[in-house]
Amino acid sequence: MSDTATSAPASSHRRPFEAGEFFRRYGTLCIFVVLVLGATFESHAFLTDRNIMNVLRQIAGTGIMAVGMLFVILTGGIDLSVGSILALGSVVSAITIGVHGTGLGLGISVLSGAGCGLVTGILVAYAGLPPFVITLAAMTAVRGFALIISNGQPIMMDDTAGALIENFGSGFFLGIPDPVWLMALVFIIAGVVLNFTKFGRMVKAIGSNREAVRLSGIPVPRYIMAVYIISGALAAVAGIITTSRTGVGSGVIGVGAELNVIAAVVIGGASLMGGRGGVINTLLGALVMGVIGNIMNLVGVPGYNQQVCMGAIIVIAMLLQHGSRWFKR
Amino acid sequence: MSDLLTLRGITKSFGGVRALKGVDFSLRAGEVHALLGENGAGKSTLMRVVGGEIQPDAGTITFEGRPLTLADPKAAADLGIAVIHQELALAPDLTVAENIFLRELPAAISWSRLNRRAREVVARMGFELDVRRRVGDLAVAQQQVVEIAKALARDLKVIVFDEPTAVLGARDAERLHEIIAVLRESGVGIVYISHRLEEVFRIADRMTVMKDGALVGVTSPRESTIDDVIRMMVGRSLSALFPKAEQRKIGAEVLRVDNLRRGVKVRGVSLTVHAGEIVGLGGLVGSGRTETARLIFGADAREAGEIRVHGKVVRIASPLDAVLAGIGLVPEDRKHHGAILDMSIRINTTLARLAPLVNLAGFIRRRAERETVTGLGRQLRLKSAGVEAPVSSLSGGNQQKVVLAKWFHAGGDVIILDEPTRGVDVGAKREIYGLIEELAAAGRAILVISSEHQELFGLCDRVLVMAEGELRGTLLPEDYVEEKLLALAMTKPIAAAEAHPEDLPAHTHQPVN
Numbered sequence: 004m005s006d007t008a009t010s011a012p013a014s015s016h017r018r019p020f021e022a023g024e025f026f027r028r029y030g031t032l033c034i035f036v037v038l039v040l041g042a043t044f045e046s047h048a049f050l051t052d053r054n055i056m057n058v059l060r061q062i063a064g065t066g067i068m069a070v071g072m073l074f075v076i077l078t079g080g081i082d083l084s085v086g087s088i089l090a091l092g093s094v095v096s097a098i099t100i101g102v103h104g105t106g107l108g109l110g111i112s113v114l115s116g117a118g119c120g121l122v123t124g125i126l127v128a129y130a131g132l133p134p135f136v137i138t139l140a141a142m143t144a145v146r147g148f149a150l151i152i153s154n155g156q157p158i159m160m161d162d163t164a165g166a167l168i169e170n171f172g173s174g175f176f177l178g179i180p181d182p183v184w185l186m187a188l189v190f191i192i193a194g195v196v197l198n199f200t201k202f203g204r205m206v207k208a209i210g211s212n213r214e215a216v217r218l219s220g221i222p223v224p225r226y227i228m229a230v231y232i233i234s235g236a237l238a239a240v241a242g243i244i245t246t247s248r249t250g251v252g253s254g255v256i257g258v259g260a261e262l263n264v265i266a267a268v269v270i271g272g273a274s275l276m277g278g279r280g281g282v283i284n285t286l287l288g289a290l291v292m293g294v295i296g297n298i299m300n301l302v303g304v305p306g307y308n309q310q311v312c313m314g315a316i317i318v319i320a321m322l323l324q325h326g327s328r329w330f331k332r
Numbered sequence: 333m334s335d336l337l338t339l340r341g342i343t344k345s346f347g348g349v350r351a352l353k354g355v356d357f358s359l360r361a362g363e364v365h366a367l368l369g370e371n372g373a374g375k376s377t378l379m380r381v382v383g384g385e386i387q388p389d390a391g392t393i394t395f396e397g398r399p400l401t402l403a404d405p406k407a408a409a410d411l412g413i414a415v416i417h418q419e420l421a422l423a424p425d426l427t428v429a430e431n432i433f434l435r436e437l438p439a440a441i442s443w444s445r446l447n448r449r450a451r452e453v454v455a456r457m458g459f460e461l462d463v464r465r466r467v468g469d470l471a472v473a474q475q476q477v478v479e480i481a482k483a484l485a486r487d488l489k490v491i492v493f494d495e496p497t498a499v500l501g502a503r504d505a506e507r508l509h510e511i512i513a514v515l516r517e518s519g520v521g522i523v524y525i526s527h528r529l530e531e532v533f534r535i536a537d538r539m540t541v542m543k544d545g546a547l548v549g550v551t552s553p554r555e556s557t558i559d560d561v562i563r564m565m566v567g568r569s570l571s572a573l574f575p576k577a578e579q580r581k582i583g584a585e586v587l588r589v590d591n592l593r594r595g596v597k598v599r600g601v602s603l604t605v606h607a608g609e610i611v612g613l614g615g616l617v618g619s620g621r622t623e624t625a626r627l628i629f630g631a632d633a634r635e636a637g638e639i640r641v642h643g644k645v646v647r648i649a650s651p652l653d654a655v656l657a658g659i660g661l662v663p664e665d666r667k668h669h670g671a672i673l674d675m676s677i678r679i680n681t682t683l684a685r686l687a688p689l690v691n692l693a694g695f696i697r698r699r700a701e702r703e704t705v706t707g708l709g710r711q712l713r714l715k716s717a718g719v720e721a722p723v724s725s726l727s728g729g730n731q732q733k734v735v736l737a738k739w740f741h742a743g744g745d746v747i748i749l750d751e752p753t754r755g756v757d758v759g760a761k762r763e764i765y766g767l768i769e770e771l772a773a774a775g776r777a778i779l780v781i782s783s784e785h786q787e788l789f790g791l792c793d794r795v796l797v798m799a800e801g802e803l804r805g806t807l808l809p810e811d812y813v814e815e816k817l818l819a820l821a822m823t824k825p826i827a828a829a830e831a832h833p834e835d836l837p838a839h840t841h842q843p844v845n
Contacts, residue, residue, distance in 0.1 A: 199695045201686050204679060212672040218631060218663055219684040219738065220655025278674060 030323040031271050031287040034316075038291060042298040049301055056180055060248075062293035063182035064089070064241035066286060068260070069267040070193045071234030073285045076268055077197075078230050079210045079277025080134040084123060084141035085238035086260035088116045090149040090253065092242025094158060097252020100168055101161030109168075113239050119145050120235020124228035138231075142261065149254035158252040172247030182244045189237065194282040206230060210277025266313075267292050270320045291316070334397070336361040336521040337413075337490055342381055342391035351377045353546045354391065359490060359521040364512060366524045366532040369542035370565055370818075371617045371783045375525050378542070379492045382523070383415035384408035396489075409435070414483030415492040420475050422482075424468030428454075431467050432481045453481045457511050473504035480511060491515065492523040497531060498618050509535055527616050529558045529822045541565055558823065559815070566785075566814035580769075582793065583607035585643065586777035587659070587746045589628055592637035597623040599801035601637075605746065605777040610768065612792035613781045615821045620801040621781045622664050625748045628779075629661040630654040641746065655684055660739035664750040664781070666728070670735040673724040677716055678705045680723050680734050684742040708737045713763055729760020736767055747771055748779045753787065765791060785814045797821050 026033070042049040068085050075082045095115045100108030123141045127134045160169065174181045197203035205226050208216045217223045241260075246252045271288030273280025295316055299309045337359040344352040352374050359365050367375045380386045381393075384402035392399055395411060402408045408415075422431050429450035430437065437446075450463040459477055461470075467478055476496060483491055493512075497505040512522055512535060526532050532539065533553045541548040541564040548564045587605040592598055597620045605611045613621045627634045630648040639648055639657075646657040654661070663669035671680050682689055682701055689701045705719045712733045716726055723734055732752065739747050749768065753761045768791060772778050782788050788795045789812040797804050797820040805820040 199698075201690055201694070201696060204686070204696065208672055208675060208679065208683065211674050212668070214669050215672050216683065218629070218651050218661060218669050220650075220652045220742075221683070222650070222652050 026323045027272060027325070030320065031284045031291065034270070034320055034323065035287050035291050035294070038294045038298070042294060042301070045298060046301040049298060052178075054297065054301070056175075056178075056183075058290075058293045058297045059183045059186075060180040061296075062289045063180070063186040064244050065260070065263055065267055065292065066186045066289040067189050067244070068234075068238050068241045068264045069271075069285050069289050070189050070282070071230075071237035072261075072264045072268045073193070073271070073273060073280055073282065074197075074206055074230040075134070075234050076265075076273050076275060077206050077210045077277055077280050078227050079213070079275075080127060080227065080230065081138065081265070081275070082120075082123070082231060082234045083135065083138040083261045084119060084145055085234060085241075085264055086257040086262075087142045087145035087149065088119050088235050088238035089242040089245065089257035089260055090255065091119065091145050091152075092116050092239030093246045093256055094149045094153040094242075094252040094254050095239075096168070096243045096246045097158040097160045098152070105168055109243065112243050113236050116239025116242070117232050117236040120232040121228070123235070124231030127231060128224035128227035134231075146254070146258075153252060153254040155254065160246060160250050160252065168243070168247045169250050172244060172249070182248070185240075185244070189240075190282055190286050197282055202226070202229070207278055210274075210279070212278075263292060266317055270317060272324050291320070335359065335394070336396060337382070338394040339378070339381070340392045340394070342378065342388045342393075344377060344381065344386065344388050351545050352381070352388070353544075355542065355545070355547050357540055357547070359523060361489075361521050362516055362519045363537040364516055364522045364524055364535050366526065366536035366539040367542065368525075368529075368532065368539055368561060368565060369548075370785075372544075373542040373565070374545040375542055376494055377545075379415055379494060379523065379525065382408070382413060382490070382492060384413070385415075409486065412487045412489035413492075414486075414488060414490070416476070416479050416483070416494065416496060418495050418498060420479050422467050422475060422478060424466070426467060427464050428461060428467055428470070428478050428481075429463040431478050432463070432485050434482065436485075449485075450481070453485050456484060456514075457481065458514055459507075459511065471504075473500050473507065476500070476508065477511070488515075488520055490521045490523070492525070494525045495527065495618070496524075497526060497528060505531065527822050529561065533558060559819075562815050562818045562822070566818060580608045580773050580793075582609045583775065586641065587628075587779070588640040588643075590638045590640075592624060592627050592639075593635045594623060594627055594632060595635070597801050598627055598634075601798070601801075601803055603779075603796055603803065605779050607745070607775045607777055608772050609794070610772045610778040610780060610792045612788035612795035613779060613798060614783075614785060614788050614795050614807075614817055615798035615804075617783055619798040619821065621798050622750055623801075624798070625661060625750050625779070625781060628654070629659055629748060631661070655742065655744065658744035659746040659748065660684070660742055660744045662732075662735050662739065662747070662749040662752055664754065666731055666735060666755070671723045671731055673731075674722055676720045676722055677709070677714070677726075677734055678702060678719040681705045681708060681719075681737045681741055684738050704741065705737075708740055712737050712740070712767060727757070727760070729756040729764065732756055732760070732764060733767070736764070740771070744776075746777045746779070748781070750781045751783065752780065753782070753784070785817050788817075 048054055068089070072082055072085065092112050092115065096108060096112035099111045103111065119141060123137050126132050126137045171181045176184055205216065205221055209223055209226055213223060242257070245256055267288040268280065268285050269275065269288070270291050271280065271284035273285065295313060296309065299312060304312065335358045339355065339357040341354045341356065342352050343350070343354050355374065355378055357378065367378070369375050381388050384405045384407050393402065423434065429447045432450045432453055433446060447463050454461050454463060454477070457477065457480065461474060461477060467475060470478070496508055500508065516522060524532065524536060536553055538550060538552045539561065540550050541561060543565060551561070584607055585604050586607050590602045592601040601624050603611070613624070615621055623632070626632045627637070628639060630650045630653050633649070639646055641657045641659070646653070648654050648657060667673060678701060682705065686696065689697050689704065691697050702719055709716065709719065714733050714737070715730050723731055726734065752768065753764055756764065768778060768780065780788065780791060795807040795817065797807065797817055799821045807816060
């Protein structure tokens with residue numbers, strides 16, 4: 004727009020229907036609906052209680068991590084260390100719950116993830132180092148830690164001490180798996196924080212224009228550090244869920260998980276430049292990832308072909324949300 | 333002597349604003365021709381035409397007797413026309429030799445041959461420089477030499493220097509002038525843009541003065557004095573825009589800054605602003621005014637200096653500290669530093685002070701927030717489609733009002749405005765002046781930076797003039813004439829010239845964000 008524009012009232016921000024804007028907002032929902040409809044037609048097994056609960060249980064971990072990743076991406080950052088922190092959380096919980104009991108064990112596990120986030124957060128926010136590189140380093144280092152702590156071996160959780168937590172992993176409440184309840188809770192809290200609190204607003208504002216926020220007297224580094232702590236803590240939570248489902252803590256799980264998590268957030272329409280993205284769309288993004296995998300398993304698409312399809316779907320989602328400018332040319 | 337380069341009736345508009353209005357300019361071989369004028373007079377635009385960077389809407393260019401069109405910078409370079417901009421166009425990670433021959437690097441580089449040819453070019457200027465060094469490691473003066481060498485590597489006929497000495501110390505400026513003398517001897521036509529008039533009078537053969545995109549006249553150091561030239565540069569009235577409000581009551585001292593320093597941009601600035609007072613900070617672009625404002629606001633770290641608010645020393649290490657001390661800044665670059673364009677008017681307005689709108693549970697009280705912002709919008713006569721409209725949907729003037737609303741809401745006692753009416757239409761300008769008056773009348777201490785002198789004269793109780801990182805003087809309303817302001821901004825006391833550190837490494841010149 005022009006600086007010398009007349010001072011006539013700006014055109015209304017409620018514009019008539021515009022395909023680009025519609026897909027930016029509801030593209031993820033469209034993809035999800037199309038996938039579910041397609042899946043229902045393709046396989047009778049898809050729309051059964053059992054299968055749906057299975058899908059939901061599978062995405063619980065990814066979904067929870069996607070919330071942390073959403074906060075990081077909203078600030079314009081990225082967190083590649085979540086897969087490794089998941090493994091660390093899994094190992095630490097398997098050990099500490101046996102030794103210190105459920106409550107303290109859970110606390111230590113979550114703190115271990117938050118601690119990893121604190122370190123990367125300080126390096127990114129205060130030292131101003133690029134998040135891609137720093138969290139890449141953390142990805143390697145934390146994976147090493149998890150393997151050192153577990154001696155490279157799977158750690159069986161003490162069955163008596165871990166009974167409560169093992170029940171959680173495979174348990175149901177009102178017919179819905181417990182981890183899915185936890186994921187729902189995380190999403191609700193995140194939605195409230197993002198939309199109704201100062202913290203959420205500042206996170207989005209920093210991603211939109213970091214310098215303008217800084218020059219408004221906002222302690223930007225504090226917020227940036229915080230999102231990495233959140234991401235780390237939630238990744239550890241995802242690790243605890245894995246342990247609780249299998250009864251085993253392992254340092255080798257979650258390799259490449261960060262990419263699924265980032266894919267979920269991005270399919271959910273968040274911009275890697277920061278500032279744009281929402282909780283509901285991120286949940287849909289995680290669901291899309293889950294449903295794609297599930298339907299291909301049900302129909303019997305071989306594993307390698309699945310990977311190609313997954314990649315193609317991510318590209319389609321991107322084109323739907325951001326491609327309107329390209330098509331217009 | 334016939335003209336090497338002649339421009340006739342050059343006209344150029346940018347989106348309805350006429351930047352050049354039929355300008356004539358001629359350059360002879362072997363002359364130093366200074367191009368003078370205030371900021372925004374159109375000097376740089378004219379030279380961008382010469383460099384082929386922009387195409388004029390009308391007018392003719394004649395070079396060595398032949399009419400021509402310069403389609404792009406390469407066309408100009410091929411003819412032997414080089415423009416040395418203030419921001420040097422060098423690749424910092426390449427060596428001096430690579431930079432000199434950047435345009436014609438062979439696919440396979442023979443280092444010995446490249447370095448030998450580079451050494452020849454540098455030596456032709458009477459300069460010594462290791463051509464294998466990384467350009468990023470050189471001092472600014474040396475980088476400038478590389479830029480000139482780059483031009484000399486080809487058959488050079490015309491060279492334009494756009495404020496070359498603005499970033500140089502006295503000794504380096506001297507060396508540059510020696511290089512210019514060599515070029516002049518060899519018959520190169522030299523265009524020299526500078527705000528340092530003494531310097532211009534020392535080296536120029538002729539001088540062309542521009543004002544508001546038009547030619548004022550051509551003269552020479554023999555025919556005119558510095559005062560004559562300043563008189564040619566000034567004169568334009570905005571005074572109708574300032575309905576002088578009732579006499580404001582000027583109260584106690586609110587802001588006091590002592591000996592503020594950072595690099596060469598801010599060299600020991602001290603100033604005070606009282607309650608209800610509007611103080612102007614005048615001078616030319618690059619004189620260190622924006623940098624001074626950023627130091628006061630904590631946007632950059634200062635090397636020395638003390639800041640007092642209401643008589644108490646405050647520790648300002650970040651914008652947060654400044655806001656807590658009651659200082660607000662309306663930055664020069666509205667789009668990148670002032671507003672979050674993608675976000676709503678509501679979010680932008682309350683950004684600096686959300687606390688009173690947050691309830692005990694930590695939630696933002698949306699309704700209270702909306703009411704506050706709607707009220708401020710009405711007070712500031714903001715024209716928008718509602719508080720939820722994104723700032724990017726507003727005109728420049730209304731965007732600036734949103735930034736002002738932010739500091740109205742934050743309610744500090746000191747407000748610094750850096751070029752508050754840049755890119756704003758005349759109607760909105762008048763309203764913004766009214767709002768600044770309003771803030772002062774409410775007892776705030778206001779510091780206004782502006783490159784439009786009439787704006788400062790119309791608005792301010794006092795105008796401090798900066799040049800080269802220092803305060804050069806104060807103008808009171810009885811001295812409000814542009815000649816006096818420019819005389820302070822463009823001439824340098826001889827004693828001061830000796831007292832400054834020279835040859836600072838390059839990194840101290842670069843702005844830090």
